[in-house]
Amino acid sequence: MYELVQVGEKTYYINCPAKIGIYKINDKDVCLIDSGNDKDAGRKINKLLNENEWSLKLIINTHSNGDHIGGNNFLQKKWNCEIISTPIENTFTSYPILEPSFLYGGYPCKELRNKFLMATASNTTGDVDNNLPKGLEYINLPGHFFQMIGIRTDDNIYFLGDCLFGENIINKYHLSFIYDVKEYLNTLDKVKNLKGKLFIPSHADTYEDITYLADININKVEDICCKICEFCEDNLIFEEILQRIFSFYNLKMDFNQYVLIGSTVRSFLSYLHDEGKIDIEFIDNKLIWKTIE
Structure with a gap:
């Protein structure tokens, strides 16, 4: 090392x-x-x-x-x-x-x-x-x-x-920290079109052609979007969505992961809401996230 x-x-x-x-x-x-x-x-x-x-x-x-x-x-x-x-x-x-x-x-x-x-x-x-x-x-x-x-x-x-993570990390943890999902996807599209001798991500192997790894990262984001939409069919509060994410991907929650994955899930919810795929409603002083039919 x-x-x-x-x-x-x-x-x-x-x-x-x-x-x-x-x-x-x-x-x-x-x-x-x-x-x-x-x-x-x-x-x-x-x-x-x-x-x-x-x-x-x-x-x-x-x-x-x-x-x-x-x-x-x-x-x-x-x-x-x-x-x-x-x-x-x-x-x-x-x-x-x-x-x-x-x-x-x-x-x-x-x-x-x-x-x-x-x-x-x-x-x-x-x-x-x-x-x-x-x-x-x-x-x-x-x-x-x-x-x-x-x-x-x-x-x-x-x-x-x-801007992208190694295949081993994605397969093990599924969610990496993302602040802005839309910009993250735009960045991956940009990176796919770069031409260089060698690409060096911080948390992945080096690649002469980065397209393969970029596509893996894009596909994982799209899978997570689909899964959150599926969860929100049950009209959930944020903590319930977060609990289902951790359980579905077999993640172990501690305080660091609670804030990192929690912030990321909020970013996914914002993205899906802005894209018109999920809606919000306040019921009994609770913010409810629900999939749009």
Whole structure:
């Protein structure tokens, strides 16, 4: 784990739980694409930097989830490097309490104030519009999170963040976190049409052709939509829908999964409601979700 893999003249990735990109700005200076999930990840990245006699100048965060920004604070203290992303992702990175607060819908209790949902804050220094090194470009990949991006290097390598997940993860967990289902599907359609030498999702194998994996992710979203519509034929409140989702997919509920899957299911309900497939009604001071005949 944390093996360094070269995939282009200037492009590398670190094979770890959330893959990390490295791009050589010149013979000595490099930038990272994401930084792993915590201080320990930062230490392992720092060891690789020192072994290769590289100097870290910049971290580009694809988005602000804890497993992508967790090494920021440690590495920024070591290297005094810049940290950039899109405006909303920068805000969450600077104020990590926002993520568990957003997921929970109020002040998060102590069980939710953990490194998985709330990374250590780091000092964001700019946005990707004006601060990318020569040889890099970004693409907007919204859906999984607010303003997530991918990065393309001039080796024609794409780092795709969490816009899609590996087949093994989908088969085991079925639901991955999605903020905006419509934008998520639009992003997957966009990714299917990209042409590159290699595609590197954060939580999947690398692919020379990403179409197969994109289709698997699209199909799973469509299956979940059908299942929620089926459940809502019984006119349910949200907690009943969530319970049926966990039971149907054989998921184990804990507080982290309650807010992550719960937020995702709410996003599915919003999408299906906006698409005219389910309706809402308030009965006895309860919000009822029901399938439209």
